[in-house]
Amino acid sequence: MYVDGKVHRVDNAYEMSVSIVGDGPLQSHIRINHQGWQIAEQTHNLVSNLTINAGSRLTKNSITITGKPENLVTGIVKHQTATLLYSPKNNGEWAYMATFGKQSYVDDELGMAIFYKKSSLVTLTEDEHSYLLVMKPQHVAQLVMKPQHSTLDYYFSATWAKDTDAITTEDAFTAYLAHELKKLNNPVKISAVTIKQ
Numbered sequence: 781m782y783v784d785g786k787v788h789r790v791d792n793a794y795e796m797s798v799s800i801v802g803d804g805p806l807q808s809h810i811r812i813n814h815q816g817w818q819i820a821e822q823t824h825n826l827v828s829n830l831t832i833n834a835g836s837r838l839t840k841n842s843i844t845i846t847g848k849p850e851n852l853v854t855g856i857v858k859h860q861t862a863t864l865l866y867s868p869k870n871n872g873e874w875a876y877m878a879t880f881g882k883q884s885y886v887d888d889e890l891g892m893a894i895f896y897k898k899s900s901l902v903t904l905t906e907d908e909h910s911y912l913l914v915m916k917p918q919h920v921a922q923l924v925m926k927p928q929h930s931t932l933d934y935y936f937s938a939t940w941a942k943d944t945d946a947i948t949t950e951d952a953f954t955a956y957l958a959h960e961l962k963k964l965n966n967p968v969k970i971s972a973v974t975i976k977q
Contacts, residue, residue: 781819781850781851781852782851782853782914783819783820787855787910787912788819788820790814790817790819793815793816793818793826794816795813795814795815796814797812797813798812799811799813802831805834806833806834807832807834808832809829810829810830811827811828811829813825813826813827813828814827814828820849820850822847824845824847825845827843827844828841828842828843829843837937837938837939837956837960838895838935838936838937838960839937840933840935841854841933841935841936842931842932842933843932844931845917845929845930845931845932846928846929847929848930849917850916851902851914852915852917853915854912854913854915854934854936855906855910855913856879856893856894856910856911857909858879858906858908858909858910858911859879859883861881861882862880862881862882862883863879863880864877864878864879864911865877865950865953865954866878866904867957867961870965872964872966873898873899873964874895874897874965875895875898875961876894876896876960876961877896878891878894878953878957879892880950880954884941888940888941889940889947889949890939890940890941891938891953892937892938893937893938893957894913894934895934895937895960895961895964896913896915896935897934900915900917900932900934901913901914901916902914902915902916913934915934917931917932918930918932939956
């Protein structure tokens with residue numbers, strides 16, 4: 781969370797657990813549960829559901845947090861040898877922030893990206909160590925008596941020059957980002973039709 785101009789990690793929750801929800805041939809899914817995170821004079825429970833599909837570099841993070849927090853923040857670590865990239869303006873729902881350059885442990889080309897809904901964006905900023913993406917969780921209206929909660933979805937991705945399907949240039953990386961952005965902004969729609977006999 782971004783509080784008083786500074787990033788605060790989820791590091792003082794009284795309990796944290798990790799569970800493997802699914803480990804199949806098409807999708808893997810883990811859940812990270814933080815209970816009793818004390819931040820900004822409030823206490824939250826935060827659940828992070830991370831899923832990745834076979835053949836994809838994108839990991840989806842679906843967050844549920846109790847209460848109505850002002851923001852949640854994620855980011856990409858700064859490397860002097862990397863270029864900071866933003867998605868071009870478009871009419872779609874999604875955008876990205878990314879870096880590309882010689883930023884792996886063995887000093888070869890690594891790309892990192894976060895895809896976010898433009899409607900959730902509070903601000904793009906940075907601190908000493910990271911490029912930051914500050915987002916506003918969406919409050920979920922409750923029809924029955926349950927703890928109030930908010931949700932936030934985003935994706936993160938990475939490419940490496942020594943991947944099986946390697947991306948080794950900034951041009952190839954931005955082409956990959958454009959391809960993924962197009963898919964997010966044009967999701968597959970499935971409808972069922974009932975045929976009367």
